[in-house]
Amino acid sequence: MTFDWQYIVDVLPHYKTALWLTLKLATIGIAFAIIVGMICSIIQYFKVKVLSQIVQVYLEVARNTPLLIQLFFLYYGLPKIGITLSGELCGIIGLTFLGGSYMAEAFRAGMEAVTKSQIETGKAIGLSNLQLMRYVIIPQAFSYSVPGFGANCIFLLKETSVFSGIAILELTNTTKNLMGIFYKTNEALLMLVVGYLIILLPLTLFLTWLERRVRHAEFGN
């Protein structure tokens, strides 16, 4: 296999732009997904009336439909009822919608791992439910959830490749376009892989570090 290195240099700016876009959309989407996930899991944890049923439906729908279909709905479906959103916004909403349900699951598992005796101790010293949540349950649940969170972040980052389906020029779509125009398949795919690695390797290393740190820091009880 030979590579046309000059070609790679020529298209580098395209990949740089695409990489930044991928990173930007993923970061925003994941951040919102974490917020949505936390809210949902707290609603589930306290079995809040009505809301917890709504959340349940959301979780089922979000986890049992492909992201591409969710994006199609946002990008092609919504305009039919007069709501037109930019591709990037659709991408962020889609990623939040899908990711929120995964994050909710990770965080719920974390909350359920907080022992009953921790909660009773909190009550016995007079904490309110909200204070229990803030000082006892959430910090501990967060530590328990870090591995799940990490896996979800990586999953969601890779899921951004589906954005190519709604004409967002992220890494995968950029590669597809360049291949279509120049037929330099090897070069384009090499750059695609390198692009994802540039994002995912540091992220994976960071998450491994975080996991170890959190595990070390807690639970000597």
Added chain:
Amino acid sequence: MSGQIPILKVKGLTKKYGEKIVLNGIDLEVEKGKVIAILGPSGCGKSTFLRCLNGLEEVQGGDILLDNESLINKSTKWREVRQRIGMVFQSYDLFPNLTVMENILLSPLKVQKRNRSEVEAQALELLERVGLADRANDYPRQLSGGQKQRIAIVRALCINPEIMLFDEVTASLDPEMVREVLDVIAQLAEQGMTMLIVTHEMNFAKLVADEVIFMDKGNIHEQAPAEQFFTNPQTERAQQFLNILQF
């Protein structure tokens, strides 16, 4: 008994899990400054009884009066009651995400909204008393079981409760650490803290308790001054119980 008004009165307290009766009409009066040891075989309802006293269990009948005010009604603010009735558990659950000092300050600062420097001073004094002043900034994982349990006691004391409930606080400790925890409780007894203590440490109960209640199958089977209970138990069940423990 002396003419003192009891600080805590329990009348006909009944607790069921489904059909199963766990507490079958408990009556008890606790005078201020008294130390009561609660003894009895496993499963007789000792923990459940203590848990009812600070609202961790819902009760199905009877009444609990704290300073003559009933706690068994809808308007009871258990969060306020729990500041007056402290409880320490067998599992010494310090919050692993907080340092020793943060564990102790949490309730005084966030629940009682007291002044930080005042509470810190009190916390340090209490830590001093249990011999752990130098561990204030450690995390629980850095402490031994006995140290954690002493901190858990300090955390409860720093809320300034009027009554303390201890549920087998030495049961999960290595033998060499039991002593350091019991010493702290004995100290409290000397200072006049009102306490209900569930324990299997008979020597300790004999030493610090004014009164013993012996429970069996959800009832108070025998109630007597400590000295009398240990030297001359009146009921056969209590005699058996003490024999089994070779006491």
